[in-house]
Amino acid sequence: MKFAVLAFPGSNCEMDLYNAIKDIIKEDVELVSYKKNTLEGFDAVLIPGGFSYGDYLRSGAIARFSPIIPALQEFAKSGKPVLGICNGFQILTEAGLLPGSLQKNVSAKFICKTEPLVVNNDHSMFSSEYKEGQLISLPIAHGDGNYYCDQDTLRELVANDQIVFKYANNPNGSVDNIAGIINKQGNVLGMMPHPERAVEAVLGSDDGIGVFQSIVNHIKSRGVIYE
Amino acid sequence: MNSVMDQTTEATPEQIRDNKLYQSMGLTDHEYGLIKDEVLHRLPNYTEVGLFSGMWSEHCSYKNSKPVLKKFFTKGKHVVKGPGEGAGIIDIGDNQGVVFKAESHNHPSAVEPFQGATTGVGGILRDIFSMGARPIASMDSLRFAEPKTDADKYFIQQIVAGISAYGNCIGIPTVGGDTAFDDAYAHNPLINVMSVGLMDLDKIEVGAAAGVGNSIIYVGHKTGRDGINGASFASFQFDSEHESQRSAVQVGDPFEEKLVMEGCLDVINNHSDALIGIQDMGAAGLVSSSAEMGSKAGGNGMELDLDLVPQREAGMSAFELMLSESQERMLLCVKAGHEDEVLKVFSDHGVNAVVIGHVTEGHNYKLLHHGKLVADVPVDSLASQAPVYHRESEMPEHLKNADSKQYQPKITNPTETLKEMLGQLTIASKESIYETYDTQVQTNTVVAPGSDAAVVRVRHHDKALAITTDVNGRYLYLNPRVGGAMAVAEAARNIVASGAVPLGITDCLNFGNPEKPDQFYELDQAVMGMSEACEKFEAPVISGNVSLNNEYDNVPIYPTPMVGMVGLIKGLDHITTQDFKQAGDAVYVVGKTEPGFNGSQIQKMQTGEISGQLFNFDLDYEVKIQKLVTAAIQQKLLNSAHDISEGGLITAIAESTFGNQLGVDLAADLTVADFFSESQSRFIVSVPQEKQAEFEQLVGNDAQKLGKVVDDNHLFVQANDGYFDLDVDKAFGIWKGALPCRLK
Numbered sequence: 005m006k007f008a009v010l011a012f013p014g015s016n017c018e019m020d021l022y023n024a025i026k027d028i029i030k031e032d033v034e035l036v037s038y039k040k041n042t043l044e045g046f047d048a049v050l051i052p053g054g055f056s057y058g059d060y061l062r063s064g065a066i067a068r069f070s071p072i073i074p075a076l077q078e079f080a081k082s083g084k085p086v087l088g089i090c091n092g093f094q095i096l097t098e099a100g101l102l103p104g105s106l107q108k109n110v111s112a113k114f115i116c117k118t119e120p121l122v123v124n125n126d127h128s129m130f131s132s133e134y135k136e137g138q139l140i141s142l143p144i145a146h147g148d149g150n151y152y153c154d155q156d157t158l159r160e161l162v163a164n165d166q167i168v169f170k171y172a173n174n175p176n177g178s179v180d181n182i183a184g185i186i187n188k189q190g191n192v193l194g195m196m197p198h199p200e201r202a203v204e205a206v207l208g209s210d211d212g213i214g215v216f217q218s219i220v221n222h223i224k225s226r227g228v229i230y231e
Numbered sequence: 232m233n234s235v236m237d238q239t240t241e242a243t244p245e246q247i248r249d250n251k252l253y254q255s256m257g258l259t260d261h262e263y264g265l266i267k268d269e270v271l272h273r274l275p276n277y278t279e280v281g282l283f284s285g286m287w288s289e290h291c292s293y294k295n296s297k298p299v300l301k302k303f304f305t306k307g308k309h310v311v312k313g314p315g316e317g318a319g320i321i322d323i324g325d326n327q328g329v330v331f332k333a334e335s336h337n338h339p340s341a342v343e344p345f346q347g348a349t350t351g352v353g354g355i356l357r358d359i360f361s362m363g364a365r366p367i368a369s370m371d372s373l374r375f376a377e378p379k380t381d382a383d384k385y386f387i388q389q390i391v392a393g394i395s396a397y398g399n400c401i402g403i404p405t406v407g408g409d410t411a412f413d414d415a416y417a418h419n420p421l422i423n424v425m426s427v428g429l430m431d432l433d434k435i436e437v438g439a440a441a442g443v444g445n446s447i448i449y450v451g452h453k454t455g456r457d458g459i460n461g462a463s464f465a466s467f468q469f470d471s472e473h474e475s476q477r478s479a480v481q482v483g484d485p486f487e488e489k490l491v492m493e494g495c496l497d498v499i500n501n502h503s504d505a506l507i508g509i510q511d512m513g514a515a516g517l518v519s520s521s522a523e524m525g526s527k528a529g530g531n532g533m534e535l536d537l538d539l540v541p542q543r544e545a546g547m548s549a550f551e552l553m554l555s556e557s558q559e560r561m562l563l564c565v566k567a568g569h570e571d572e573v574l575k576v577f578s579d580h581g582v583n584a585v586v587i588g589h590v591t592e593g594h595n596y597k598l599l600h601h602g603k604l605v606a607d608v609p610v611d612s613l614a615s616q617a618p619v620y621h622r623e624s625e626m627p628e629h630l631k632n633a634d635s636k637q638y639q640p641k642i643t644n645p646t647e648t649l650k651e652m653l654g655q656l657t658i659a660s661k662e663s664i665y666e667t668y669d670t671q672v673q674t675n676t677v678v679a680p681g682s683d684a685a686v687v688r689v690r691h692h693d694k695a696l697a698i699t700t701d702v703n704g705r706y707l708y709l710n711p712r713v714g715g716a717m718a719v720a721e722a723a724r725n726i727v728a729s730g731a732v733p734l735g736i737t738d739c740l741n742f743g744n745p746e747k748p749d750q751f752y753e754l755d756q757a758v759m760g761m762s763e764a765c766e767k768f769e770a771p772v773i774s775g776n777v778s779l780n781n782e783y784d785n786v787p788i789y790p791t792p793m794v795g796m797v798g799l800i801k802g803l804d805h806i807t808t809q810d811f812k813q814a815g816d817a818v819y820v821v822g823k824t825e826p827g828f829n830g831s832q833i834q835k836m837q838t839g840e841i842s843g844q845l846f847n848f849d850l851d852y853e854v855k856i857q858k859l860v861t862a863a864i865q866q867k868l869l870n871s872a873h874d875i876s877e878g879g880l881i882t883a884i885a886e887s888t889f890g891n892q893l894g895v896d897l898a899a900d901l902t903v904a905d906f907f908s909e910s911q912s913r914f915i916v917s918v919p920q921e922k923q924a925e926f927e928q929l930v931g932n933d934a935q936k937l938g939k940v941v942d943d944n945h946l947f948v949q950a951n952d953g954y955f956d957l958d959v960d961k962a963f964g965i966w967k968g969a970l971p972c973r974l975k
Contacts, residue, residue, distance in 0.1 A: 013581055014486050016402025020674040023690070053672075055400040058486025114395050114667045145399070145669045201671050206688065206803060208679075 005223045006032040008046040010076070010092075012067045013038065016054035017089065017200065024200040025050075029216045038070040047223045048085040049076060051092030053145070053198060063106060063148045064094030073099055085129050085219050086192045090146055093184075093194030102187055102194045103161070104153030106146075110177030114147040118208060120172035121183050121197060128186050129222035130193040131168050133214035140211035142197035144175060149196040151178035151185075164188055169195055241548065244274035256284035256460065262618060270612045278598065278605045281550040282613055285460055285515030286522060289779050292617030295745035296777045299755050304762045307735065307771040316437055317358040317511060319773025320430070321734050323799055327689065328432045329696060330364035333372075333425035333795045335739040335778035339458075339480045340393075340422040344386050348393025348422055349483030350458075350558050355426040356403065357511035357561065360492050363436040363499045364428030367673060368687050369398050371408035371424055372700040372739070372793045376417035377656065384974050390422060393483075395667040400485035401492070404676055405668035407685035409700050411877075412656040413835075415708070418783035423739040425795040427698055429689065436499050439508040440521075440564035440590050441528035447521060447535060447588040448570065450577055451491045451560040454517070455543035457481045458556025487559040487582075494580035495561055498573055505569030512560040518553040518613065520562040521588075522596055526614030528564075533610060535588035537600040549600040564590065624755050625748035633709065633844045638828040641837060645903040645953045648833075649881055650965055652907065655836055658878045659969035681890075682808045683725040683874050686800065695800040697731035703877065704789030705830045710845035711753040711790050714830075715760030717911055720853045722796035723768045724874040727857045728914060730805035730864045731798030733770035736761075738794055740777045743787025753790035754779070761792060767850050768857075770796060807864050809873035810890025814942035816870050816917040818897055819926070820880060821934040822856040827910030832877045846910060853912040859930050860914050868918055868926045875913040881906035881948065881955060883915045888946055888959045889966065897938035898949035906950060 007025050011018045018035060025033040036043065043049055056067035067073075080086045080101050088096040096102045109115060118141050123134040134140065153161070158180055161167050169184035176196075184195030199212030242252050253263045258280065266275050266283050275283065289295055305313040311320040311328055318332035334355045340347030352369060359366045371394055378384045398405040403426070440447065458481035498506055508528070510520045517540070525533040537552050547555075563584075565573045570586055577584035591597070596610040609616075642648045652658055665680040677695060678686035684699040701722040707714030723733050738761070743750035765772055781788045800806055811818070828834050829843035863869050875883040880901075888895060899906075917940055918926045927934070937948075946962060948955040 014400070014489055016400075016489070016672055020672065023674065054402055055486060055489075058400060058484070060486065113392075114399055114669070116399075116669045116671065117666050143671050145671060147399075198671075201674050204674075206677055207671070207674060208677075 005047040005220060006034065006045065008034055008036045008043055008049045010049065010051050010072060011035050011037055012056040012070060014054055014056045014058055015052045015091065017052040017198065021050050021052050021200045024203045025216065028203040028213065029220060031220060036072065038067065038072045041071045041075050043075045043079045048219050049079055051088035051095055053090030053092060056091055056095065064091060064098040067095045068098035077101065080192050083189065083191050085222065087130060087219065088194045089198055089200065090196055093196055094148065096192060096194045101192050102185060103157050104151055106148045107150040107152050108148050109150050115175055116145040118143045119175055119197065122170045122172055124170050125165050125168045128168050128190055128193065130186065130215055130218050132218045132221060139172060141202065141209045142199055142212055143201040144197050146196055149176040149178070151182040153179055161185055168193060169197065241277040244276050247277060247280055248274055253280050253284065256280060257288055258284050262287060265618060271608060278549040278553065279608055281460065281554050282518050282606060282608065285518055285554050286613040287617040288515065289777065290514045291519050293777055294617050295620050295622055295779060296740065296754065297619050298621050299758045302758050302762055303772040304766040305771050305773065307769060309734065310771055310773060311432060313771065313773050314775060317361045319735065319737065320362065320435065321773060322432065325692060326432050328430050329734065329797055330359055330362050330428040330430055331425065331737050331795065331797055332358050332774040333423055333737045333739045333793060334776045335741060336422045336424065337420065337741065337778050337781060340390060341420060343480040344389035345393040346480055346482050348390045349397040349485070350481045351422055351424045352394055352397040353483045353485065353488050353558050354511070354513050355424045356401065356488065356492065357513065359426045359428035360495055361436065361509050361511045361561065362428065362430065363434040364430035365496060366403045366426050366428045367675065368404055368406045368427045368685065368698060369424060370698055370700050370795060371405065373408065373410040374416040374421035374704065374791060375412050376414045377412045378973055387974060391664050391667060397483055397485045399669040401489045402672050404670050404672050406670055406676055406687060406698060407680040410661050410664060413704065413789065415704060415789040419781045419788050421741050421791055423793045425700055425737060427696065427797060434499060434503065436506065436509050439527040440524040440533065441507060441531060442566070443531060443590055443592055444567040445507055445590045446565050446567060446570050446586045447533065448563040448565050448573060448584055449540060449560065449587045450494065450563060450582060450584045452484065452487055452557055453541040453543040453583070454552055454555045455557045456547065456551055456555060459551055460554045481556045481558050483558050490580050490582045491559050491561060494577045494582045497576050497580065502572060502576060505566050505572050507564040507566060509561060509563045512562055514556065516554055516556050522610055522613040524562060524564060525596060525610040532591040532593040532595045532597065533588060534591045534597045534599065537598055539585055539587040541583055541585060549598060549605040553598070622745045622751040623748040624752040626752055627749035635844045637826040637846060638834045638843060640828060640833045640904040640907055642903050645950065645955050646957050649885065649955050649957065651836065652832065652878050652882055653885060653962055653966040654969040655832060656970055656973060657832060658882055660967045661970065662967060663971040663974070677806055678729060678808055682729065684729040684731065686729055686806050688803060693802050695803060695806060697726045697729040697798040697800055699725040700793055700795045701725060702791055702793045704791035705835070705841045706845055707753065707757055707790040709830045709841065709843065711756035712760035713845055713848050715757035715792055716764040716850060717848055718792060718794045719761050719764035719768065720850070720911060721874065721876055722794040723770065723857060724914065726796050726798035727860050728807065728809065728872040728874050729800070730807040731800040732861060733768045733796055733798045735771050735773045736765060736794050736796045737773060738775040738792055740775065741781050741788065741791040741793065742779050743782045745779050750787050757790050757792050761794070764850060767854050805864055807869055807872045809887050810871055811887050811893045811917050811940045812870040812891065814893060814940050816919050816940045817923050818895060818915065818917050818937045818939060819934045820913060820915055820937055821860055821930060822913035824880060824901055824905055824908055824913065825910040827908040831907065831909040833907040848911050856912045856933060859933055860916065863916070863926060863929055868922045868929065869916050870919055871917045873915045875915055877909060879907040879909055880913070880915065884948065885946060885962050887915055889963045892944055892959055894941045894943050894945040894959050895938060896941050896947050899935065899937050901950055903950040903953045
């Protein structure tokens with residue numbers, strides 16, 4: 005199967021994702037420029053972390069107008085997996101593919117540390133490798149990671165089982181300790197923690213492998229694979 | 232400075248001479264005379280005086296420090312490029328080179344902490360990628376006064392926020408550094424930034440422009456009126472009457488820098504046939520980068536048309552355009568006929584690039600502005616013919632009759648003294664600082680901040696780089712030569728404790744006013760001490776930076792030559808951290824403990840000052856101890872290793888218990904006071920039970936067994952005249968909480 009890793013001006017985790025897929029998950033992967041207008045030939049799309057356009061405006065607010073975004077919206081509509089990490093999550097909310105928004109951390113500071121997360125949904129196409137209630141450790145690195153949505157949206161997220169990961173010790177003030185959510189359809193995941201930074205024990209944790217492996221398992225079980 | 236810049240019409244050459252206007256730009260009567268009588272043989276005009284004031288500043292010309300810098304040990308069989316280029320390069324095998332350099336941003340940060348810090352990070356990164364290397368890690372070495380007022384706290388928070396904002400955005404991990412607090416840095420804090428890059432050795436670029444007809448291409452941000460003549464500003468000393476010097480401070484834009492970096496690396500890696508040279512527009516901006524590029528190539532001149540320089544503001548003068556230090560700008564020399572190819576690369580990366588001039592016949596550096604020739608000077612006179620001063624050196628008063636007797640700590644309750652020590656800001660955890668830095672982006676960080684050295688693996692190879700910064704200005708204040716050697720030795724101990732072998736160093740020489748003999752003495756002696764140590768460790772100086780005139784109201788900072796050292800770890804299984812790993816492991820101290828109290832943290836803590844002669848230091852013994860620890864790590868005998876430094880043996884023991892919250896049950900034939908000695912050449916290590924015999928055979932009498940690691944979360948250490956007795960989590964709480972509490 006083949007992953008696309010989108011690259012916007014100011015993205016800075018695209019190579020980390022690329023290396024994780026290529027070296028650890030051992031699947032095909034290609035960097036796709038924000039200037040492209042098609043995602044044909046890919047089985048899953050990954051949107052990396054970083055500071056697209058410097059994040060001088062609201063995080064992700066300018067990247068959302070890139071030429072690739074209509075293709076991404078199309079891709080998401082087709083039901084194939086889309087994963088946005090950190091700035092990628094912010095871009096997904098800005099592009100209207102996920103509800104809510106990411107505000108400044110309550111500390112008003114950037115935080116980089118490894119945080120314990122609770123797996124809240126173990127049957128999504130991004131989390132089937134985990135068990136519900138399982139505690140995993142993933143690095144966070146963000147200044148705007150404080151997930152916010154209104155009460156109605158939150159009720160809906162809970163009712164539809166859209167909350168995939170929760171923080172065990174909420175580091176940024178997110179509503180309901182939310183670290184990662186999927187859309188109603190279940191094929192778009194946005195998460196602030198960085199699973200691509202946790203795929204090798206030598207770097208401190210390999211708890212993140214499950215996210216990518218779940219995607220691979222999902223695609224391969226469906227038998228629709230672009231080689 | 233302001234009186235000149237504020238003039239709307241430029242002074243005439245005669246007015247400059249008669250009213251000595253050059254002085255306010257930083258040139259002395261003697262230097263002006265040289266320009267007039269020996270270089271130009273005529274009166275220089277306003278723009279030309281500006282060019283010389285920037286290029287002949289200490290920051291660009293090293294006119295006061297050159298004779299001293301020549302004393303540095305710079306040789307080594309792995310050195311690919313030593314001092315002189317943007318950054319130095321060391322061969323690490325597999326056709327790979329590690330590139331590193333450090334830079335100070337003390338003066339701009341003192342005036343505007345956030346932007347001073349951001350542009351410090353930005354500037355050093357440009358030095359790295361202009362060599363053709365991709366930056367893989369940054370470090371920060373910070374010195375502040377003890378925070379007392381809200382303004383002090385704000386200042387520290389803004390420095391940290393600036394480093395965080397720039398490094399995080401551009402996606403280069405800030406993997407470590409060191410922060411210490413002492414009122415010697417009140418009004419004159421030190422903000423030193425180091426960057427490390429990795430490159431293929433067949434892709435080296437140098438900052439030279441050669442070949443008549445080749446084009447000079449300007450890349451990056453437009454030029455504005457920020458940081459005008461900042462190099463000259465950085466070479467002044469501060470005083471309370473000149474608090475408002477904000478116009479000399481630049482503003483950073485990490486997003487633009489990221490685009491410029493990707494564009495430059497693309498040109499270097501994929502269009503090397505078109506590229507002759509590349510250089511950062513750093514201190515003294517356009518004049519410095521172009522004149523240095525022209526002078527290094529040798530034998531040619533250069534002509535720039537300033538009307539082609541992208542400008543952010545209307546009506547900028549030639550002086551302003553040449554001396555602006557607007558950030559995120561690079562200068563390239565590109566082969567004639569290849570201009571469009573290179574311009575297209577930058578355009579694809581979304582970066583502004585434009586041809587602004589050419590390499591010409593002759594040796595002159597000519598500037599055109601609005602169709603008029605506004606400067607015409609020999610290119611070498613700017614870049615390589617600045618005067619060199621051999622300053623007078625005289626031992627400072629406070630060293631002349633210093634008492635050789637070591638301070639005796641007064642300890643009635645050892646546990647209380649330990650608790651007080653762990654709460655000292657210089658000792659306490661810096662987590663509240665480094666958790667705001669992205670330490671992991673690029674996914675190569677094996678050891679993040681908090682251990683002796685940071686460790687970054689080299690992807691797809693079984694090797695890693697260890698990186699550390701270090702210096703204790705208090706030691707240098709009491710003995711600049713020995714203190715300078717100790718700075719290098721402690722950096723090496725950090726590198727060795729992490730499992731690496733030292734490769735080389737970079738430095739930031741932060742000192743006072745070189746025109747004062749007692750302050751010049753400190754610089755001269757420190758460099759000699761550092762150089763002696765570098766030679767012993769076979770760790771040559773490959774790059775560095777000088778920051779002089781760090782004084783306020785005539786009081787200099789402590790002499791503080793920051794040492795940034797990089798080491799090579801020859802197998803990932805050699806990587807070692809300071810944390811005790813498991814109960815039952817034996818704890819040893821390697822190296823002998825001697826009275827080392829003058830200049831120590833406990834002297835400062837108990838008396839409020841440091842005094843007396845610095846304690847002894849034996850470089851040969853230091854090398855021997857380090858080699859023993861390296862051997863023990865390479866033979867896989869150690870589970871942890873930690874350098875013993877500020878706060879002494881008991882502090883190092885406590886720090887080793889924190890990571891895994893393990894206790895210790897130890898005893899030593901030492902007094903409780905000895906446990907706070909800062910005598911050098913020591914490590915605290917832990918050894919698994921089955922390796923103890925082998926370890927003891929290796930180290931012989933150079934290590935003493937103290938006891939073992941226990942799993943009851945309790946630190947107990949028996950001394951001859953008392954004991955330390957404290958819960959690990961309690962000690963940890965004090966150590967971790969001190970800094971955030973004081974910055975609240």
